[in-house]
Amino acid sequence: MKINKITDTSYIFWLQKCLFPLFLLVFGAISIWSDIALQTPYGQHQWRQCDAFSMALNYYHEEAVFFEPRMHFQHGNDAGSGFAVGEFTGTYWLNAQIWSVTGLKPYLMRWTHMVFWLLGSLALFALGRGWFGAWKSAFVTMFVSASPLIAFYAGSYLVNVAALGSVFVSWWLAWQLLQTERVKTEWRWILELLLFLFLSLAVLFRPTMALGWLPIAIWALRRGNLMHWAVRFALPLTLGVGWVLWAKSVNDVNGSVYFCTTIRPLWGAEHPEIIWRAFRENLLPEWYHRYVLIVLGFSAVLLGFNRLYSTNSGAQVQKRVHANFELKSSVLLLALGLTVYFLLWFENLDVHDYYLIEFQLLMPITLWWCIQKLESIRSVRRDIYRGLWTLLLMALTFQLLETHLRTRMKYMSPTGWLSEVVLTQRDRDVWSWFHWDQKNRFSNLKQVQTAMRAYGIRREDRIISVPDPSPNITLSLLDQKGFTNLYDENMTGDERIEFYVQKGASYLVCNSMEWFEKRSESPWLQHPIIELEGMMVFDLLNSEAPLPDHARK
Incomplete structure (x- = not known):
């Protein structure tokens, strides 16, 4: 699937080696990691972050076994017990074990989840580099990471972005196995073991991240060995479904109604128009700025009609059909799957912005498809090629700025002329009040x-x-x-x-x-x-x- 080859000079090679470290620096800046790396749960959905922190604390203080998750909140049958569970508690239990050695250091939960995301980013970068070269791969990795959702939740107490990172690692591992399907090597069993681990973690953290397996299934289908891969998917999927069923049983036995372990579909909503308005006004800006989504949508539509202005010969077009099928099929199937996901959990899309993290499964595939289409017209329509790349780079630059300001706003009162220009007055007022309220009521806890x-x-x-x-x-x-x-x-x-x-x-x-x-x-x-x-x-x-x-x- 490799599209272009970058000239191999020592200078360019050195720059390529610096791209991922540069990505780390930029991501650290937009996520204001240096300011929040040692903080207890705070900011967006402090509510859910404290649920995770609560379980980790109880694992730690009570030396509870893994299958005895408890919250501080004691609502439930009879006098209440605190027994309740939703998402997979593996990282909560792991941090409790770490604290038993280091002493209580809540912020290590942030670091644990950030590691999962950085591994996913590295895998995404490595996968794209093999197809399109280091520069374009760095662009895609940065674009995916520039979402305010990723910048905030990657280093939070929640596991949602860790689940996404696990999917991206699974993509890279699956591609390595597919490329060496007929080659028996000593280290192949390590790849198989790691693939099982990350496929399992993805669906344990977030069962709906199984949507991220669709590209792997398409790659396997094109190579005629989908049935072999169905076996690889079966056990992780069984673990994910098993966890959900076990969580439901724990909650039923203890009378806990807090965690959502079922669907909340559009057709069950009493006021869908209110939820839709909240989704558009409050949640979508947390995914990407509307201007950035417009630029990306415009680019995708224009490139989708590239045959109207392409002058490539039939042989040249045919040469790209194989690679294009995989990306295009992945885009279409993921879009369909996410539409179903949107409909099934519609009622949660009023305030729960982290439900949109699943949408990030589509972003790298869409960008790779756009890059492939751009390369197909590079020699025949250089004006369109340069124009679209300029638009995309401008969109990324703006999104990085907006994400930095939006993320900072969730940890400290938004000040400065840049915040006034880029962020809405409504957002600034809401978060200024939030910080005032936290300081006024919780500063002495x-x-x-x-x-x-x-x-x-x-x-x-x-x-x-x-x-x-x-x-x-x-x-x-x-x-x-x-x-x-x-x-x-x-x-x-x-x-x-x-x-x-x-x-x-x-x-x-x-x-x-x-x-x-x-x-x-x-x-x-x-x-x-x-x-x-x-x-x-x-x-x-x-x-x-x-x-x-x-x-x-």
Whole structure:
């Protein structure tokens, strides 16, 4: 599938060797890695990131076995147990084992997931370099990584981008095996083992990443050995499906309704127009800027009609048919698969931007196809060739800038004229408020945790943490079991507090004076035992409210 050959001079060869290290530097800059590499969960979907952090903390503190995942959030049957599971918890458990040696270092979860993405990027670069040369491969790798979704989530506490990286590594491994199908070498078994590992991790982290196997299936089909590869797919797919079924059983047994282990299709949505609007206005800009998508779409459409202006002979066109079929088929099948994915999980596309990471499976294939079409007209329509490459490079440059600013905005208040020009006023206002709220309510969580331990409150003692609409943000950052505002909406005020006391809550932690002032007459909230700059802790078992007999000390 190699399209062109770069002149092999020592200078150009040296530059090619520097391309991937240069990619690492650029990606580190747009993801502001130097600023966030040591941070606890923060920013976009702190909610879900803290779910992952919570499970890792419980693995660590309780020395739990792998198949006993727990959250700090205790909602569930009877008094609740915290047993719940969604995505594969392998990296959470792995970090717990690392912490048992290094001591608790939450940020290592960021590093673990970043390694998966960088391996995937290296595999993507190596695969494209073998087909189109180092420069064009670097362009594709950078374009894929320039998505704000990748820049933010690659080094986050979530496994979604790690799953994508595992798919890209699988592509490279599969291509190596396909190229040496009839060659028996001593190291072939290593490739087979690694392929099994990364295929399995991809679908364990995100079962829908099985869509990323479609290009491999097409490569195998063209070489007449698809059945052999079906066997290679079977066991990883079985593991992925098995994990989902096991997770559903764990959640059913423990009464956990939190994790989504089923579809949420378009036809089940009560207000699809609201979700569609949220998808267009809030989620799509997290994938790529609309100008960049327009440029890419325009280029793809124009190149799709290259026969209208190509003057190549029939023999020249026929020579490219074989390679073009694989890329074109991959684009079409992935587009079809992602359309089905979009319809099946439509209801999650209102706020869950990380569901769009699957869309990145299509991006490198589409770019490779565009590059191949560009090379087919290079000698006959140099004006179009140069014009489209100029557009694509300009789009990439703009996207890198926009991604850097957008990612930085999620960790610190957006300031400066560049942010004002590139980012919308709405986005800047939303994230400025987010950082203000985090500082105002959560900046003292560590000091409160220290004060609670000094008072004799153990991490196993259940608390009510309010206000907190998430299951695990405040609970995991305080490292405290308990309950939040999530669920049980039919109860409010003192009734809600009493309900959680009956389920084992001993303390209430309030992070908002506004919340407290509205309920200051409550008999549960008359005698705070800890007060620290806007945060208050109450001993619910020694309050002025009557206690049920089983809750008395």
